[in-house]
Amino acid sequence: MPASRGRARISGKGRGNRVVRKDGGTPKGHDAVSDALAFLAGGGEAARLIRGRDWSDHPLGPPEGWPVELRTALSLVLNSPESMILAWGPDLSFFFNDTYFPLLGPRLAWAMGERFDVVWADAWEQAKPIIDDAFAGRSRRFDDLPWKLDTDRGLADTWFSFSYSRVLDRDGVVAGLFIFTNETTKRVLGDRALRESEEHYRQTVELNPQVPWTCDPHGNVTSYSNRWLELTGQAPGEPDGSGWTRVLHPDDLPGTMDAFAAALSSGEPVDVDYRLRMAATGKYRWMRARAQPRRDPDGAIVRWYGVVEDVHDRKLAEGRLREMNETLERRVEEVLLQRKLWAEVFETTDALVGALDTDFRLLAANRAWVEEFEAVFGIRPRVGDDILDLLSQRPEHVAPVRATWARALAGEEFTVVEAFGDPDRKRPCYEIKFTTLRDAEGRRLGAFQYVQDVTERLRDQERLSRAEEALHHAQKLDAVGQLTGGVAHDFNNLLTIIRSSVEFLRRPDLAEERRRRYLEAVSDTVERASKLTSQLLAFARRQALQPEVFDVGVRLRGVSDMLNAVTGARIRIVTELPEVPCHVRSDPSQFETALVNLAVNARDAMDGAGTLTLRLECGAALPGIRGHAGARGPFAAVSVADGGAGIAPDLLERIFEPFFTTKEVGKGTGLGLSQVIGFAKQSGGDVKVASEVGRGTTFVLYLPQVEPPVRTDEADDGRPAIRHEERSLRLLVVEDNLDVGRFCVQLLQDLGHATVWAHNAEAALDEMERDPAGFDAVFSDVVMPGMGGVALARRLRGSHPELPVVLTTGYSDALATDDAHGFELVRKPYSAERVAQALRGALARRRPSG
Structure with missing residues (x-):
């Protein structure tokens, strides 16, 4: 302890314990006690800690006998809104106020009145020299001093600003220390983060191939990146104000300044092109300058933020394009001059x-x-008419006309024989010759068509048949093109997110919070890709369904409750169900998805307000729909009716096409109704739609009705269930793809299982023959060269009936067309949790032997 503390004395000793009421008052007959503890008034929780402590064995004695100096100093500490400490007497007895509580952490319960070196034993070596200086009269203030303290947040690095000052008694002897303290950890860390952010921003700006810049409301440049100095050769400070204009091409300066002046006057964004002299070559390159204003709450412009980007190559390309257009216009003029001559010849x-x-x-x-x-x-x-535009009124003719003329316009000369003509008379057969049309310099301008009547042998039905074939072909091409384009667009969007996230995750200095955000983005995107694949398979009627027999009415009642969250509070959902059960055999998950898709479309059609009616009819007949024959049934007919805007008649035939949507960009993929009809068709049913513009739309989903399931209660043999997931398993992994196989083996090993990897079904059977009882389960891909996964599973079921088999696939035609395989299925892409769940399910269904 410092020598000065040895001279400190406490005037006045204890005068015995007094009775104090809980509210700080004094019971009747104890006014003296109340007066003696009056210095604790207003001290809050800290004062109650002082009252609640037993001071009988403390060097200071009971509070009623404390000296006036201690009482006065302690009253000042307890009532201060600042975080304060009072260290008193030779032992530096430790007192503090409420504001200081958070800094004590686990010490709070016992620190009041304890010795300073006991309370802050972990910081005593750092505090002792400061205390010695304070007792010697050398008080100092410390700002942002680092401490390693065990506070209410646990052991942590902290920073404090504080000061120590002596407290003298009436005789001028040092009696204790005032310590004003304020934790500045948040500000220190905040300043550090701000500096890091500023440095990050500076590095980002300097690495940007564009040139960021700012200027004041009057157009004087105030900041710019070093990239400007590198490009122009100007020295730091030289571009300030209007100095940047000295490196502009003289011909571009007036127009540039006029554009800036107009923007400064109107507040509209700046967007102007000019040429900039390059220091490295002395040549000029085209640049594009853009800027947006930042305004204060009153709308006044406080600063302009802009960028300068190199558009030289784009400018040159635009110039070449203009030249090409001018050349084309000249050629068209030449053609127009020849028209009169052509007409006379024709x-x-x-x-x-x-x-x-x-x-x-x-x-x-x-x-x-x-x-x-x-x-x-x-x-x-x-x-001058565009022939294809004209034929848009007769769309069945667009594809054949385009195909034939495209050959001729590409320079091919050929002859075809075709029948066409007035449908009210016998159609003649024509010989059609195509020849290339060139100008005087031999450049191809188009093609001639010479048509001559060679016979009248084709009848109306033959022409109609060819027209129908052409129409069918055009529709197939259109559907394939639309589907391919939609899939490419959606998957490229998803792959862009995954690729960008992976590139950021490869950075060694990526912050943990951002790493977690990018991992979540990859996971979410994989889920979205999986959902898109599922919707496409549903449209193609090739999804792997997992049907079961269920009561449609019960399922529909549950879905209607869930739809409230989908449709919103302004849509009232009415559910009309028959009193008798109505069972179907279908995939319940896909059934619910189809209803949600129909409900979402109904919500959008009603603009979020109205009545949505769900109705179930049992024993219905399937009517003829879209040219398909009906069926007597029975069918369960689930209708979803809205009172929305309705669907135009010319769109009704297209609403089930993939990626066809009338919604705005970003509001839908156009796959919802494709999923609905694909699910219905694959389940043996169909979808009927009836709509009237302005009166609403009704979709009716037909599913084959079946008998209710027969309940079979298996006898309980009294043996306890085995929790297979609590032990490590030995698994046989069957996967032909090397990358997927490595990933799968690693995933299963991370789950705590031992694995043996077979690269095909034949190798897996060899492993089973070598060690028939060596595996707890088999995890196999479905699509493999040679014997597939389903065939392997059935072989193992025959030879090892107690061995669980879990199948996995991204798509399998066998599973899409035969849902009665009887094995656990994990769809790709799968997660570790889904694989673990499938293994637990397969093991749980295997009855223990013995």
């Missing part, structure tokens, strides 16, 4: 003659060609 022949340019526009045609076109398609073309 009218001298009996053939039907027409010419299109490379964009399917009509360059010229004689009267016979125009009249025949009108007779065939019901549309009279004019020179």
Whole structure:
């Protein structure tokens, strides 16, 4: 202890214990006690700690006998809103106020009145020199001093600002210490984080190929990245104000300054192109400067934030494009000059003659060609018309016309024989020749079509048959193109998220919070990709269903309760169910998904407000739908009816197409109704839709009705169930894909299981033959070369009936068409939790032997 503390004395000793009421008052007859403890008034919880302690064996004695100096100093500490400590007497007895509580942590319960070196034993070596200086009269203030303390947050690095000062008694002798203390940990860490953020921002700015910059409300540049100095060769500070304009091309300076002046005056964003002199080459390159204003709460501009980006290559490309357009315009003018000559020549022949340019526009045609076109398609073309646009009124003809003319416009010369003409007369058969149309310099401008009547041998039905075939072909091409484009778009979006997240996760210095965010993004994206795959398989009627027999009414009642969260409070859901049970055999999860998809569409059609009616009819017949024959049934008919905007008649035939949607971008994928009809068809049913614009829409989902299941109660043999998940298993893994196999083996080992990996079903059977009783379960892929997973599972069921087999697949036609395989199934992509759950389920269904 410091020598000065040896001179400290306490004036006044204990005068015995007094009785004090809980509320700080004094019982009747104890006014003296009340007066003696009056210095504790307003001291809060800290004062109650002082009252509650037994001071009989303490060097200071009971509080009623404490000296005036101690009482006065302690009253000041207890009533201070600042965090304060009072260390008193030779032993530096430790007192504190309520504000100091959080710093004591586990010491709070016993620290009041304890010796300073006992309370802060872990910080005593650091505190002792400071206390000695304070007793010697050398009081100091410390700012943001680091301490390692055990506070209410546990042992932690902390920072404090504090000061120590002496307390003298009436004789001028040092009696104790005042300690003002304030924890500054949050501010210190905040300042550190701010500096890190500023450095991060600086590094980001400097690495940006663009040039970030700012200016004040008057247009004076105030900051810019070093990239500007590297590009222009200007020195630091030289671009400030308007100095940046010195490196602009002189021809671009007036227009640039006018654009900036207009933006500063109006507050509109800046967007201007100019040429900038490059220090490295001395040449000029085109740049694009953009800026947005930042405003204060009153709307006044306080600063402009902008970037400068290199657009030189884009400018050059635009110039080349303009030249090409000008050249094309000249060629079109040349063609127009020749039209009169062409028309005169065309009218001298009996053939039907027409010419299109490379964009399917009509360059010229004689009267016979125009009249025949009108007779065939019901549309009279004019020179300059886009033929494909005209035929959009007759969409069944677009694909064949496009295909034939595309060959000719690509430079191919050929002859075809085709029948067409006025449907009210016998259609003639025409020989159609295509030849290339070139200008005087030999450049291809389009193609001629010469049509001559060679026979009248085809009848109306033959022409109609070919038209139907062409239509079917066009629809197939359109559907495949639409499906392929939709899948590519959605999966590329998902892959972009995964790839970007993985690239960030490879960074060794990535913060844990951001690492967790990117991992969650990858996990969520995999789930979305899996859902998209499921919807596509549902549309193609190739999803692996897991059907079971269930009561539609019970399931529908449960779904209607869940739909309240989907549709919102402004939509009232009415459920109408028959009194008798109605069972179907179907996948209950896909059934609920179909209902949710229909409910979401109904909600959107009603703009979030109205009545949604769910109705079940048992024993219904399946009507003829979209040209398909009906069936007597019985069927369970589940209808979902809304009072929304309805569906236009020309859209009813398209609503079940994949990726077809009338919603805004980002509001839907166009796969919801595809899932519904795919699920219905694969379950042996269908979907009927009836709608009237402005009156609402009703979808009816038909599923084959079945008899209720027969309950079989298995006898309980009294043996306790075995918790297989509590022990490590020895598993036979069957997977032909090396990457997936490595991942699967690692996943199972991380779950605590031992694994043997077979690369195909034949190798797996060899492993079983070598060690028939050596495995607890088999985890096998379905799609493999040679013997597949389902065949392997059935072989093992015959030879090892007690051995659980878990199958996994991303898609299998065998599972999509035969749901009665009887094995546990894990769909790819799978998680560790799903695999563990499947293993537990398979083991639980195996009855213990012995």
